[in-house]
Amino acid sequence: MDKEPTTATKQRMLDAGLTLLLEQGYHGVGVQAVLDAAQAPKGSFYHHFNDKEDFALQVVDAYMTGVHAALDASLSDSSRAPLDRIRGFFELVSQGYEHDGYLGCLLGGLGQELSGASDVFATKIDWCLGYIAGRLAEPLGEARARGDLTVAEDPAVLAQRLVECWEGAALHSRLLRDPSPLPAMLDFYFRAITRVPDDG
């Protein structure tokens, strides 16, 4: 029997880590649970990771690889209006949540659990959410240039609010194990920045 490449073992541990961290949180997950879920040989954890913190940070990186792919796929679609591209991004994110059973956002989960005690995680998660906001600021700026927005704020500021709104809706979705807050929040946000009320 061929020996499995260690990169495949590592990837299985990262994949298992995403599910376990979403369900149980950082402190709820032990090394043995990762090995068991990944069917990885004993000893392989510390072959690939310095410690559990290093592991969780690499799970976040793996999660962000998926986020990058979703951003690239949705925001590059120039056949859609800029705000529709943003909606397309969050639709891809929502599909990920559905796949996980509506456990919310890993970034929000680890950010809440760990950022009180760990500057490493506070900085990491803030960077990740700030990166997403930075990417979303581009189509927001484009939307403004086209005259699609009815608010005057800087697109970078609007993008920060959008990510915060989404994280709050993702928490609610996690509590309910239900997607309903997610599109409701997008509707609220997009109307807030584009609405032209009735005259009156």
Next chain:
Amino acid sequence: MDKEPTTATKQRMLDAGLTLLLEQGYHGVGVQAVLDAAQAPKGSFYHHFNDKEDFALQVVDAYMTGVHAALDASLSDSSRAPLDRIRGFFELVSQGYEHDGYLGCLLGGLGQELSGASDVFATKIDWCLGYIAGRLAEPLGEARARGDLTVAEDPAVLAQRLVECWEGAALHSRLLRDPSPLPAMLDFYFRAITRVPDDG
């Protein structure tokens, strides 16, 4: 020396629990840390609480006692317009966050950490956030009746969005250890529901 009443010991453990749970999360806090922080005698933890889950649920209840007081104090102030009363509530909440060093919202923190694995906490935290939304729906309804709102949604729905928006901003505040996302989100939200754009 008089023996301290056990209710005072219990209250000190609950007070210490709020700080510890905000900083370290549920799994990061052990019974001994609670006893140490509260300077409580060994054995008193299990005199007052069945287990750590019971303790954390009672910390949430104690937190909600403060929320109730803030809701009562701010929402009953009939000298202020309904939306100003809501802003007054979140100003009181923000003062609590400042006192804690901007560690965000205990409900969002425990909700994120625990609701993936614990239906007890998912249900409890969802109830708490839903209760706050229910209280905020009243002045939102009053604002609508006065003609202060420029959106048509049900006040109960608007209140849910408001609590979600706040929780997302509280996460960002926690990551940054800085209050700035909190008033920024309130400004965004209130403008979203009251804005009368320029004609055009």
